[in-house]
Amino acid sequence: MDTANTPLPAVVHARQVTDDTLLVQLAGNWQLQRGVPELTAIQQKLADTSHIRRLTFEILDMPAWDTGLLTFLLQLLDYCQHHQITVDQSGLPEGVRRLLALATAVPEREGARRGASHLSWLAQVGTSTLTALRSAPELFKFIGEACLTFGRFALGKARYRRTDLVLLLQECGAQALGIVALISFLVGLILAFMGAVQLRQFGAQIYVADLVGLGMTREMGAIMTGVIIAGRTGAAFAAQLGTMQVNEEVDALITMGIPPMEFLVLPRMLALMLMMPLLCVFADIVGMLGGLIVATGLLDITLLEYLNETQRAVHLVDCGVGLFKSVVFGALVALAGCLRGMQCGRSAAAVGAAATSAVVTGIVWIIASDGVFAVLTERLGL
Amino acid sequence: MALTVPRITIQNMTMAYGNFVIQRNLDFHIQPGEIFIIMGGSGCGKSTLLRHLIGLLRPALGDVLYDGESFWHAAPEERERLMRRFGVLYQSGALWSSMTLAENVALPLGEYTDLSPRQIRNVVSLKLALVGLAGFEDFYPSEISGGMRKRAGLARAMALDPDILFFDEPSAGLDPISSRRLDDLILELRDSLGATVVVVTHELASIFAIGDNCVFLDAETKTMLAVGNPKTLRDASPEPKIRTFLTRGEDVTTTA
Numbered sequence: 009m010d011t012a013n014t015p016l017p018a019v020v021h022a023r024q025v026t027d028d029t030l031l032v033q034l035a036g037n038w039q040l041q042r043g044v045p046e047l048t049a050i051q052q053k054l055a056d057t058s059h060i061r062r063l064t065f066e067i068l069d070m071p072a073w074d075t076g077l078l079t080f081l082l083q084l085l086d087y088c089q090h091h092q093i094t095v096d097q098s099g100l101p102e103g104v105r106r107l108l109a110l111a112t113a114v115p116e117r118e119g120a121r122r123g124a125s126h127l128s129w130l131a132q133v134g135t136s137t138l139t140a141l142r143s144a145p146e147l148f149k150f151i152g153e154a155c156l157t158f159g160r161f162a163l164g165k166a167r168y169r170r171t172d173l174v175l176l177l178q179e180c181g182a183q184a185l186g187i188v189a190l191i192s193f194l195v196g197l198i199l200a201f202m203g204a205v206q207l208r209q210f211g212a213q214i215y216v217a218d219l220v221g222l223g224m225t226r227e228m229g230a231i232m233t234g235v236i237i238a239g240r241t242g243a244a245f246a247a248q249l250g251t252m253q254v255n256e257e258v259d260a261l262i263t264m265g266i267p268p269m270e271f272l273v274l275p276r277m278l279a280l281m282l283m284m285p286l287l288c289v290f291a292d293i294v295g296m297l298g299g300l301i302v303a304t305g306l307l308d309i310t311l312l313e314y315l316n317e318t319q320r321a322v323h324l325v326d327c328g329v330g331l332f333k334s335v336v337f338g339a340l341v342a343l344a345g346c347l348r349g350m351q352c353g354r355s356a357a358a359v360g361a362a363a364t365s366a367v368v369t370g371i372v373w374i375i376a377s378d379g380v381f382a383v384l385t386e387r388l389g390l
Numbered sequence: 391m392a393l394t395v396p397r398i399t400i401q402n403m404t405m406a407y408g409n410f411v412i413q414r415n416l417d418f419h420i421q422p423g424e425i426f427i428i429m430g431g432s433g434c435g436k437s438t439l440l441r442h443l444i445g446l447l448r449p450a451l452g453d454v455l456y457d458g459e460s461f462w463h464a465a466p467e468e469r470e471r472l473m474r475r476f477g478v479l480y481q482s483g484a485l486w487s488s489m490t491l492a493e494n495v496a497l498p499l500g501e502y503t504d505l506s507p508r509q510i511r512n513v514v515s516l517k518l519a520l521v522g523l524a525g526f527e528d529f530y531p532s533e534i535s536g537g538m539r540k541r542a543g544l545a546r547a548m549a550l551d552p553d554i555l556f557f558d559e560p561s562a563g564l565d566p567i568s569s570r571r572l573d574d575l576i577l578e579l580r581d582s583l584g585a586t587v588v589v590v591t592h593e594l595a596s597i598f599a600i601g602d603n604c605v606f607l608d609a610e611t612k613t614m615l616a617v618g619n620p621k622t623l624r625d626a627s628p629e630p631k632i633r634t635f636l637t638r639g640e641d642v643t644t645t646a
Contacts, residue, residue, distance in 0.1 A: 041503060106582055117525055
């Protein structure tokens with residue numbers, strides 16, 4: 009593949025030599041980067057003289073050739089095959105002939121080629137509905153298996169590694185403290201500000217303490233922690249398990265007779281269900297601290313007044329409701345993360361999709377279940 | 391041989407991860423148009439050596455020369471220009487999984503040539519046909535078998551008609567016939583396009599079928615033991631380790 013010093017452009021001539029034979033003459037540098045002639049000239053010639061049944065080649069002066077020549081010839085061969093024209097390759101360089109033989113050695117597999125499929129809008133809606141319907145049993149199966157696994161865990165029969173659990177506890181508990189502190193502090197601050205503006209109109213500033221205390225313990229503490237954990241840990245679970253699917257690590261567990269539900273999903277669900285309430289308590293306290301700063305700084309409420317009012321307004325039941333929710337949210341986030349991870353396809357792109365889907369699913373489940381809790385607590389009078 | 395500048399020169403190279411030396415005092419040449427085999431037992435640093443040759447890892451000591459030009463002392467732009475002359479087939483294909491086979495092969499063509507999309511499509515079809523994957527343009531890597539992925543990886547490596555092709559364990563995980571076909575393809579590429587081929591492998595059948603020259607890396611002494619034609623080494627190497635390797639550990643005294 010030496011490059012010639014003088015870049016002769018690639019040229020092609022076609023000449024009818026006998027009644028049914030066309031001679032194709034090739035000359036110049038047939039290199040892709042320098043540009044190669046189009047097939048159209050020869051196609052035109054063949055179309056004009058319909059009785060041509062044979063094609064021969066002559067190489068005049070060709071200092072260099074590469075893929076450019078091969079693509080040209082392959083197209084020409086393809087055209088000739090479709091028009092019942094025999095091709096005599098003897099005039100071509102030896103290397104070209106061998107590569108062409110190689111390129112045509114394995115015939116195109118029947119049915120392998122795919123046309124670009126354009127589904128109509130209605131068909132797309134239908135397809136995605138059917139896909140969603142089909143994925144529903146998968147979800148319930150996963151939840152069912154998770155429940156059975158918890159049953160085995162309760163009986164002490166589940167197989168998982170304690171060290172994995174401890175590492176996961178650290179990863180999704182202690183290491184999340186920073187971000188949970190920041191977010192819940194700001195949420196407490198925002199709640200207090202909002203309340204302060206409204207309540208000051210009635211001279212009822214002191215009730216900012218009630219608003220922040222109840223708001224954090226009953227709702228915001230659990231929800232915000234849940235959302236943070238969904239983004240932080242849920243996505244990580246999906247990516248971890250998804251990568252394990254890609255690397256066939258999950259298959260390796262199955263063939264060793266270790267159920268991935270016990271070995272991978274159980275410790276993750278346990279870790280989140282244990283850590284979420286702790287994080288939630290932490291978020292509640294930090295949130296109230298945020299409220300306290302607004303109240304004492306902006307509203308002339310003393311520290312003691314604020315604490316007193318908070319103590320009066322917030323009951324153990326409120327904390328209990330929040331904590332219970334946080335356990336449920338933890339289970340939901342872990343379930344979403346593990347489900348998407350286990351459903352992951354076998355490519356890098358699929359891992360990304362699984363992580364995204366885990367976060368979306370996690371947050372949707374958190375908000376939806378919070379709605380259910382709102383109705384339940386109202387009915388139960390909690 | 392002595393008159394031509396070797397295509398690749400490995401100059402007194404030491405490879406190390408931090409303080410952990412993998413191989414030291416590597417010194418050999420690869421001639422243009424040669425099929426050069428890098429061989430040795432598992433864990434001796436064959437693939438690491440390949441990663442040093444293609445610019446993924448920097449040698450701890452020494453240098454790699456391409457046509458007499460230093461690779462590691464060159465400016466980054468210069469190095470990038472040299473790297474564009476390589477085609478690399480990674481162990482498991484390393485196809486980009488979010489792209490179809492056609493898109494995989496077309497990416498370097500789109501980046502480094504000014505071909506029209508139609509021309510690129512023709513080149514892609516040719517390259518896929520050369521590796522026996524005609525008609526699989528619109529498949530994703532996850533939809534085809536491991537052997538097909540490897541061949542598609544080769545089509546991508548050949549996309550820019552490289553001067554030098556690097557193969558990392560090309561026949562690992564292939565059935566004997568596919569492996570043979572790949573060997574034939576390697577020979578064909580060398581003969582027809584004049585490419586220089588560097589192959590990391592420990593597949594004996596391949597080594598003898600395609601290798602013009604080879605280097606044997608030893609994990610214990612952490613250096614190369616010999617350079618030469620594999621058949622000659624098998625029959626006449628003074629080093630028993632190499633004869634044992636090349637005869638699959640069968641009794642070296644009784645094998646010819």
